[in-house]
Amino acid sequence: MELIWDGIREAARLWWAGDAQIIEITLRTLAISSAATALALVVGIPLGAVLALRRFWGRGLLVASVNTGMGMPPVVIGLLVALVLWRSGPLGGLDQIYTPTAMVIAQLLLSLPMVVGFSLASIQSINPRLIGQMWAMGANRWQVLWLLIRETRLGLLAAVMAGFGGAISEVGASLQVGGNLAGETRVLTTAMVLETGRGNFEVAIALGVVLVVLAFAVNLILTAVQQRRFIT
Amino acid sequence: MTASDAHLQVRDLSVHRGSVEVLDIAEIDIPRGQVTVVIGPNGCGKSTLLGALQLVLHPTRGELLLDGEPMSANPVRTRRRMSAAFQEPLLLSMSVQSNVELPLRLRGVDRDQRRGAAELWLERFGVAHLADRHARQLSGGEAQRVSLARAFASQPEVMLLDEPFAGVDAPTRAGLIADFAQILSVTRPTTVLVTHDRDEALRLGDYAVLLIDGRVRQTGEPLDIFDHPLDREVAEFVGMDNVIERSRWPWPIAASDGGYVCVRSEQLSLSRGSGAVVRKVELIGPMVSVSVDVDGVLLAAQVSRPQWSALGVGVGDEVAVCADAEAIHIIAAEQGTPT
Numbered sequence: 001m002e003l004i005w006d007g008i009r010e011a012a013r014l015w016w017a018g019d020a021q022i023i024e025i026t027l028r029t030l031a032i033s034s035a036a037t038a039l040a041l042v043v044g045i046p047l048g049a050v051l052a053l054r055r056f057w058g059r060g061l062l063v064a065s066v067n068t069g070m071g072m073p074p075v076v077i078g079l080l081v082a083l084v085l086w087r088s089g090p091l092g093g094l095d096q097i098y099t100p101t102a103m104v105i106a107q108l109l110l111s112l113p114m115v116v117g118f119s120l121a122s123i124q125s126i127n128p129r130l131i132g133q134m135w136a137m138g139a140n141r142w143q144v145l146w147l148l149i150r151e152t153r154l155g156l157l158a159a160v161m162a163g164f165g166g167a168i169s170e171v172g173a174s175l176q177v178g179g180n181l182a183g184e185t186r187v188l189t190t191a192m193v194l195e196t197g198r199g200n201f202e203v204a205i206a207l208g209v210v211l212v213v214l215a216f217a218v219n220l221i222l223t224a225v226q227q228r229r230f231i232t
Numbered sequence: 233m234t235a236s237d238a239h240l241q242v243r244d245l246s247v248h249r250g251s252v253e254v255l256d257i258a259e260i261d262i263p264r265g266q267v268t269v270v271i272g273p274n275g276c277g278k279s280t281l282l283g284a285l286q287l288v289l290h291p292t293r294g295e296l297l298l299d300g301e302p303m304s305a306n307p308v309r310t311r312r313r314m315s316a317a318f319q320e321p322l323l324l325s326m327s328v329q330s331n332v333e334l335p336l337r338l339r340g341v342d343r344d345q346r347r348g349a350a351e352l353w354l355e356r357f358g359v360a361h362l363a364d365r366h367a368r369q370l371s372g373g374e375a376q377r378v379s380l381a382r383a384f385a386s387q388p389e390v391m392l393l394d395e396p397f398a399g400v401d402a403p404t405r406a407g408l409i410a411d412f413a414q415i416l417s418v419t420r421p422t423t424v425l426v427t428h429d430r431d432e433a434l435r436l437g438d439y440a441v442l443l444i445d446g447r448v449r450q451t452g453e454p455l456d457i458f459d460h461p462l463d464r465e466v467a468e469f470v471g472m473d474n475v476i477e478r479s480r481w482p483w484p485i486a487a488s489d490g491g492y493v494c495v496r497s498e499q500l501s502l503s504r505g506s507g508a509v510v511r512k513v514e515l516i517g518p519m520v521s522v523s524v525d526v527d528g529v530l531l532a533a534q535v536s537r538p539q540w541s542a543l544g545v546g547v548g549d550e551v552a553v554c555a556d557a558e559a560i561h562i563i564a565a566e567q568g569t570p571t
Contacts, residue, residue: 129322132288136316137335138386140308151325 003201010202011209019206026210029187032100033168036107040115040163043108045156048119049145053131066120069113074106078173081106085177098179103187106173111163118162122155123148157226161219168215188214239264239422240285240390245294247280247446255280255446257294262439267416267423269437269454271430273469277446278426282394285424286316298390312339315388315421319395321375323367328354328378331367335386353381356415373404380412384419391423397432409435430471434458442466460561464492467563473497473532478562482526483555490565497521499559500533502543505552510545524553 014022051063083089085097085105096102126148134144149156171189178185180194188211195204238261247255255277262268270278283289285296287307296303303310315335323331332350341349354360357377362370370378376396383391397405397412413436416423427433433440433454440454450462461467467475472494478485481493502522511530512523520540522533531553535543545551 127320127322129318129320130324132283132286133316133318133322135288136286136311136314136392137338137382138308138312138314139338143338147324 004205007202007205008209011206014203014206015210022206022210024183025186025188025191025207026214028100028185029168029189029211030214032103032187033107033164036104036167037111037115037160037164039104039108040111040167041160044112044115044159044163045119045149046145048116048159049123049148051116051120052123063120066113066116070117072110072113073172074110074170075172075176077106077109078176081109081173081177097177098181098185100178100185102177103174103185106177107167107170110170110173111167114162114166115159118155118159119152122152122159125155126151154226157222161222164218165215168211168218237261237263239299240424241295241297241300242281242285243295243297245281245284245296246292247277247284247289248292253292253446255284255291257281257446257448260441260448260451262422262424264422265420266438267425267436268439268441269433270424270426270441270443271428271433271454271457271469272443272449274428276443278428278443279394280446281443282316282392282424282426285392286314287311312386313388314390314392315383315386316392316394317376317379317383317396318393319399321367321370321372321379321399323370323375323378323382326367327363328359328365328367328370329363331378332382332385335382339386349385349387350381353385354378356384357381357411373400373408376400376408377411380408384415387419388421391421393423393425395427395429396425398427398429412436430458442469444469461494461563463563467492467494467561471496472561474500475563476529476531478565480529482529485560485562492563494561494563495555495559497532497534499556500531501554501556502533502535502539503552503554504543504545506550508551508553510547510549510551513540513547524551526553 051059051066081102082097084091085094085102086092087095087097096105130151131144131148134147139147169189171193174180174185174187174190175193178187178190180186180190186194188207192204192207192211195201195207240262242257242260242262244259245255245257246253270281272278280289284291285303287296287303287310298310298313324334326334329347329350332354333346336346336349351360351363354363357380359374359377359381362374362378367375367378376399380396383393397409400408409432416436425432425436437454440450440452440457441448442450442457444465449466450457457466458470461470461472464475474493474495474497476493478491478493485493502524508524508526508531510522511525514521515537516534518537519534520537522535522540524531524533533553543551
């Protein structure tokens, strides 16, 4: 028990002192996970809309893949990205293994199925006649997508939360493709693994508190937006 | 009407649902600046036709022309010349004002113009006081008024309406139709109004297209269709309760073979006398529906409650039945050639 209290006290001290290393890791974590989530939204929402609104050959297979992807273990994603970006792999020439870019790709692949799945469910719940009305009002394809996003914003915010939560909290894939290089690819989760292994529990706890507070703060903001009853 | 007067033209249109052909229309010309009512029984293809005109359905074959140009050449541009309102108001999750401004926003109209147009049309439909309210906070009648204001706000050339008054209660409906008719009389867009309501068709329609089983069975002025149906099914749809084969008609009538004699129940009068036997009596609101047997032919008549009381007869009693010659419509043996 004392170990835990010591850890929390040390975490508070590190934060109070503005520990440069923790701040740097925190900012990198935010940057990588935000980039991955943003990309997942840009790709995932239109993909979810297409799966929700169109009927085509292979659609069922794609939906099943998305649902499987939502439960895909991060280490499997990490392995796949590592194989592709490995120096002898198909995209090895890009020299991106053990870089923040590789971590963004891995986190993107993790959060993408969640964004697609949530978008698909939200858009499918819209009255199809309302979509007909959007076309009838003279909307073009992109305007219909914009109106769909607007109408399903509650569900889509859940997609953002799930996507960001999945990205920021995963550790396996980030270790595999990022390598946990100090000052380059070290993020909160990988740093926690390292410090726990070293027995530096107070630092690990400090990092854990930051991670939890960060995830909570982001979700608090998104929840506040989601629960505003009438967004005009 | 000649084809050159037509604003919208439907040519050889066929729409399938699965393997079933639900619409098969050789030709319809929708006149410019008039209200064309599309009428017919449930499932006759009215809404399918409207869906095709909105370019949201994919016809199996055929052509839709707006001002003589194919509508499908540029669907978005075509839709921006039109507006639509449906039985459900289908408002988006935003304020009333934003809903009415939306079609203009989609067309890239600037904010001030949008605001002005929305205020004008909300005012005309008597819902300006609701402008800041969220669409989810409206009653059914209010929402439908907002939906119609939205349809008019973009000042469309063509208005496509699918039973827009069917979802509201009777008193609200009467007021809404009155306001709508008044606005239409001023703005005069080319309007296609789908309805199953005969009174609505007669009140609002300048021209009517009657569909049965996905095919056009009769076109013309609504009153003319209601008074002079071309065939038996049309006669039944327009409320001719007595459609009797000519050979069985119990009174003398111009000699000809085949065909039907049609008369509305309210145009048969009953009086004390003989010649018919009362078989069934039903009270329908302020009216009494009476089924009478004339030489083995059952005819439906309708009289007011005071008239019925004054007759003082009941089931099994004899009465005299009389039909005004002008009220009788005869359908010739060959469908399509009424006499």
